[in-house]
Amino acid sequence: MPIAEIRSLTKVYEQGRLSVRALQNVDLEIEPGEFTVLMGPSGSGKTTLLNLIGTLDRPTSGKILLEGRDVSGLSKSDRAKLRLTRLGFVFQAYNLLPVLSAYENAEFVLLLRGVPAVERRARVMKMLKEVGLEGMEDRRPNELSGGQQQRVAVARAIVGEPALVLADEPTANLDSKTAKELISTMRKLNEEHGLTFVFATHDPEVMARARRVIRLHDGEIAEDERR
Amino acid sequence: MSVLSRIAWRNVGRHRRRSIITSMAMGLGAALCITVISFADGLGVQMFETVVGRQIGHAQIHHPDYPRQRPIYETIPEAPSVLGALDDLPETVGVAPRAHGFALLAVGEEAAGAQLTGIDPEREGKVTALPESMVEGDFLDGTPGQIILGRGLADTLRANLGDEVVAVTQAADGSMGNELYEVKGIYRIGSAQMDRAGAFVSLDDIQSLLALDKELHEIALTARHRNELPALLEGIDRAISERNLLVRPWSEIDPVTAQMLEVMDAAMLIVLILIFSVASLGILNTMLMSVFERIRELGVLQALGLRPPKVLRLILWETLFLCLFAALGGGGLGILLAYLLETRGLDLSGFIEGASYAGMVLEPVMFGELRFDRVAVVIAFMFVISFIASIWPAIRAARLDPVAAMRQI
Numbered sequence: 001m002p003i004a005e006i007r008s009l010t011k012v013y014e015q016g017r018l019s020v021r022a023l024q025n026v027d028l029e030i031e032p033g034e035f036t037v038l039m040g041p042s043g044s045g046k047t048t049l050l051n052l053i054g055t056l057d058r059p060t061s062g063k064i065l066l067e068g069r070d071v072s073g074l075s076k077s078d079r080a081k082l083r084l085t086r087l088g089f090v091f092q093a094y095n096l097l098p099v100l101s102a103y104e105n106a107e108f109v110l111l112l113r114g115v116p117a118v119e120r121r122a123r124v125m126k127m128l129k130e131v132g133l134e135g136m137e138d139r140r141p142n143e144l145s146g147g148q149q150q151r152v153a154v155a156r157a158i159v160g161e162p163a164l165v166l167a168d169e170p171t172a173n174l175d176s177k178t179a180k181e182l183i184s185t186m187r188k189l190n191e192e193h194g195l196t197f198v199f200a201t202h203d204p205e206v207m208a209r210a211r212r213v214i215r216l217h218d219g220e221i222a223e224d225e226r227r
Numbered sequence: 228m229s230v231l232s233r234i235a236w237r238n239v240g241r242h243r244r245r246s247i248i249t250s251m252a253m254g255l256g257a258a259l260c261i262t263v264i265s266f267a268d269g270l271g272v273q274m275f276e277t278v279v280g281r282q283i284g285h286a287q288i289h290h291p292d293y294p295r296q297r298p299i300y301e302t303i304p305e306a307p308s309v310l311g312a313l314d315d316l317p318e319t320v321g322v323a324p325r326a327h328g329f330a331l332l333a334v335g336e337e338a339a340g341a342q343l344t345g346i347d348p349e350r351e352g353k354v355t356a357l358p359e360s361m362v363e364g365d366f367l368d369g370t371p372g373q374i375i376l377g378r379g380l381a382d383t384l385r386a387n388l389g390d391e392v393v394a395v396t397q398a399a400d401g402s403m404g405n406e407l408y409e410v411k412g413i414y415r416i417g418s419a420q421m422d423r424a425g426a427f428v429s430l431d432d433i434q435s436l437l438a439l440d441k442e443l444h445e446i447a448l449t450a451r452h453r454n455e456l457p458a459l460l461e462g463i464d465r466a467i468s469e470r471n472l473l474v475r476p477w478s479e480i481d482p483v484t485a486q487m488l489e490v491m492d493a494a495m496l497i498v499l500i501l502i503f504s505v506a507s508l509g510i511l512n513t514m515l516m517s518v519f520e521r522i523r524e525l526g527v528l529q530a531l532g533l534r535p536p537k538v539l540r541l542i543l544w545e546t547l548f549l550c551l552f553a554a555l556g557g558g559g560l561g562i563l564l565a566y567l568l569e570t571r572g573l574d575l576s577g578f579i580e581g582a583s584y585a586g587m588v589l590e591p592v593m594f595g596e597l598r599f600d601r602v603a604v605v606i607a608f609m610f611v612i613s614f615i616a617s618i619w620p621a622i623r624a625a626r627l628d629p630v631a632a633m634r635q636i
Binding site: 083 | 230532629
């Protein structure tokens with residue numbers, strides 16, 4: 001069963017008297033273990049599609065099924081619960097909580113889920129080690145470099161073992177070397193743990209490592225290439 | 228500590244100066260309220276003690292026709308047996324018989340009209356604090372021929388301890404009664420009228436002066452505690468219900484003081500609301516600023532799966548921490564000020580020397596009354612007002628659209 005099934009998805013933004021069609025009749029399936037990149041020029045709809053799959057936004061029409069469950073009509077609260085339990089997010093601007101340490105940021109999702117302390121600690125420490133942040137657990141975000149902050153964000157996204165990790169321009173704020181290292185880490189997690197990643201990006205380095213590249217143009221899928 | 232409370236705690240610490248200023252505003256409001264209420268309670272206690280504790284007692288019994296014009300011949304029928312029945316009441320700690328008359332008092336060349344009250348000194352001490360109100364000399368000891376004068380009356384008569392006082396009055400039988408007393412002491416009970424024109428002699432002396440035989444005008448009773456007055460009234464009713472007598476609580480005898488005390492309670496509530504309404508604007512401002520500054524962060528929290536009710540709780544946790552600081556600081560300061568007011572008093576002699584309020588002579592040093600139930604009410608009120616002020620910012624935070632919020636810089 002696909003992790004995400006998107007059927008005739010349309011998203012229209014109303015801006016005053018103007019209607020902007022960000023996505024139009026998109027059909028798409030994401031299978032478990034994919035390392036997929038959504039690419040396209042600015043305004044092509046890739047972030048909109050990512051937000052819709054991530055239940056951060058609601059479609060104007062069409063359906064989104066996550067693990068077979070239609071999530072298009074869920075309430076705000078139910079969508080939040082779904083994100084907490086089944087989805088992981090990595091944002092362009094890291095978006096770590098500045099008042100929490102690296103450890104606490106990574107732990108946050110597990111705390112909200114009510115995972116017992118012992119298990120929580122083991123999982124967070126393992127994940128921080130996997131993303132190369134061993135020994136930096138107590139640092140606050142302002143004491144970490146951009147690359148390190150994004151690694152904390154990756155640890156936070158995957159520590160809850162989500163069905164799907166959605167990453168919106170995760171390397172956009174990083175230098176090329178750091179970006180390369182980050183993508184390698186995520187690719188490794190994909191290969192070793194079978195984690196499913198969907199990226200929205202312009203970064204050729206990410207595209208080069210992708211196993212599937214979906215090109216969007218004016219809100220429609222122009223090309224869907226599997227490698 | 229839950230994850231929400233931990234984040235809230237750190238958010239409060241993030242803008243330390245702003246948090247301190249907000250907590251200080253709330254705390255100073257609480258301290259001010261506690262102090263003002265303590266001052267007003269002290270004034271209330273003084274009023275109650277002056278009127279009830281030193282004059283009226285908790286309840287009084289009269290002939291039904293006596294209170295309106297106080298004619299000296301309207302006495303309590305069969306007073307000794309009434310007194311005996313009341314003495315057996317378990318609800319009272321003291322029963323004091325009294326007789327009243329108006330007399331012309333003269334000391335040497337000076338003369339003044341006075342309200343003369345006859346009392347049983349020993350019994351009176353169990354009902355009122357009159358024996359403790361002596362400012363010169365001693366209280367009556369039951370020896371015939373003694374008189375104690377109010378401070379103002381003594382000054383008018385230029386009377387000193389040991390002076391002879393001539394009393395002239397019309398007795399109940401229509402004859403002219405006159406007697407010679409010796410000034411045993413001078414009192415000040417805080418009542419403008421009783422200090423300026425009041426005097427006390429023994430019950431036997433006034434009964435002799437007014438030709439009252441063993442008759443009484445008034446019986447004053449005191450309950451074990453102010454709150455047990457209803458039980459005392461029930462007890463009195465049980466003991467003398469078959470007799471045609473008028474039984475009244477102090478609040479009916481002096482409705483002005485009773486109303487003043489009630490009005491003071493209402494005034495305190497208004498002061499409380501006013502002070503905290505102003506201080507709550509500080510909380511509202513802080514929480515709104517805190518939400519607006521963190522819109523992006525709150526959007527991230529929601530994107531990660533923090534449900535709207537928990538976002539609301541996060542903001543309320545922050546309010547709780549601010550309130551706790553305010554309660555500790557403000558409550559502590561308020562208790563300290565109220566304690567100082569209670570133990571050392573506030574010397575207002577330069578402003579209110581000799582002034583009176585509702586017939587009560589104001590003490591030049593005003594004492595407060597520290598009541599922890601009042602402190603608890605003030606602190607609870609502060610929490611409630613603060614939470615009300617935080618609800619709007621909290622709802623705004625909970626209603627944020629995560630996508631739009633994360634776009635904010």
